[in-house]
Amino acid sequence: MKTRAAILEELGKPLKIEEIEIPELKSGQVLVDIAYSGVCHTQVLEARGYRGEDKFLPHCLGHEGSGIVREIGPDVEKVKNGDKVILSWMQGHGINVPGTVYKRGNDNINSGGITTFSKQSVISENRLTVIPKDSKISLKDASMLGCALPTGIGAVKNVAKPKKGQSIAIFGAGGIGLCAIMGAKIEECNPIIAIDIIDKKLEESKAIGATHTINATSKDPVKELKNICPNGIDFAIESSGITKVMKQALESVKMRGGKAIVVGNAHHGETLNLDPHQFNLGKSILGTWGGDNDPDEDFSKYIEFVTSGKIELSNFTSKVYDLENINKALDDLENGKVLRPLIDMKLKVD
Numbered sequence: 001m002k003t004r005a006a007i008l009e010e011l012g013k014p015l016k017i018e019e020i021e022i023p024e025l026k027s028g029q030v031l032v033d034i035a036y037s038g039v040c041h042t043q044v045l046e047a048r049g050y051r052g053e054d055k056f057l058p059h060c061l062g063h064e065g066s067g068i069v070r071e072i073g074p075d076v077e078k079v080k081n082g083d084k085v086i087l088s089w090m091q092g093h094g095i096n097v098p099g100t101v102y103k104r105g106n107d108n109i110n111s112g113g114i115t116t117f118s119k120q121s122v123i124s125e126n127r128l129t130v131i132p133k134d135s136k137i138s139l140k141d142a143s144m145l146g147c148a149l150p151t152g153i154g155a156v157k158n159v160a161k162p163k164k165g166q167s168i169a170i171f172g173a174g175g176i177g178l179c180a181i182m183g184a185k186i187e188e189c190n191p192i193i194a195i196d197i198i199d200k201k202l203e204e205s206k207a208i209g210a211t212h213t214i215n216a217t218s219k220d221p222v223k224e225l226k227n228i229c230p231n232g233i234d235f236a237i238e239s240s241g242i243t244k245v246m247k248q249a250l251e252s253v254k255m256r257g258g259k260a261i262v263v264g265n266a267h268h269g270e271t272l273n274l275d276p277h278q279f280n281l282g283k284s285i286l287g288t289w290g291g292d293n294d295p296d297e298d299f300s301k302y303i304e305f306v307t308s309g310k311i312e313l314s315n316f317t318s319k320v321y322d323l324e325n326i327n328k329a330l331d332d333l334e335n336g337k338v339l340r341p342l343i344d345m346k347l348k349v350d
């Protein structure tokens with residue numbers, strides 16, 4: 001059986017949309033009809049070569065989405081045919097299978113334990129989370145729960161763990177930053193300060209829960225944050241991936257207990273220079289593995305946040321593209337024209 005996929009053939013070149021042959025399923029593998037795939041900055045970094053050398057070329061891409069299970073391989077117990085599922089690079093329970101290899105003519109096309117830039121995909125059991133049958137969440141909304149939303153909300157809920165009324169600054173108001181703002185609102189942080197260089201993103205931040213915004217092109221965010229919270233803020237979430245901003249995040253948190261959490265991905269080879277005195281002031285800088293989620297525990301809570309209206313995803317699923325236009329989606333994301341592109345695989349759902 002064949003499917004259509006976007007393939008990264010050469011770094012820095014557009015993806016090629018081509019037919020590939022789906023191999024027979026091995027133990028722990030699941031064939032999924034993809035409904036929607038998210039496009040995130042990780043794929044921009046990969047496709048452009050910002051992550052350095054890529055020894056897996058040519059390969060498939062994409063690591064968040066939604067779909068319907070079409071066929072299960074041997075030993076799979078977590079899902080069955082017809083289940084609606086969230087697809088995520090985050091590992092839950094179930095068998096972990098390294099990437100599959102597709103065929104294009106005689107060529108091998110590599111793939112990770114999950115890829116989603118295709119009409120169908122062979123995915124490792126542990127990257128799937130079943131959407132409960134009675135849930136009202138749409139497959140379009142569910143596709144957002146595999147990367148940006150759990151990363152942004154998890155960075156607040158699972159890593160910062162704020163108490164009600166604590167202050168938080170979100171550096172970078174892209175897909176993950178906006179999700180962090182929504183997470184901060186759910187945790188009842190106050191104030192919630194969004195920092196970005198694009199006014200439109202700051203307006204969106206206000207619409208979903210930021211109490212203050214700072215445009216870092218016209219104002220020094222560290223100074224501005226001091227005006228809003230003279231003793232320093234409790235938490236800073238950094239989602240821009242810019243090392244200078246990571247430094248600002250640490251500088252802006254309060255002495256004795258302030259925490260800066262780095263979520264953004266810097267380009268390969270960049271290093272972060274910090275004034276070590278910041279640590280003597282009792283501040284910490286923390287990393288996170290995509291918001292430290294346990295998909296089997298946390299994703300059902302996120303589904304609930306969406307269906308109960310605590311999270312309004314329509315605020316930022318700003319543009320939907322066809323698979324054939326996936327290169328436009330990557331360009332638009334890279335150029336800040338769209339917050340979170342979604343690829344509609346045109347799956348017919350009964």
Ligand SMILES: [Zn+2]
Binds near residue numbers: 040041042147
């Ligand atoms: Zn992602």
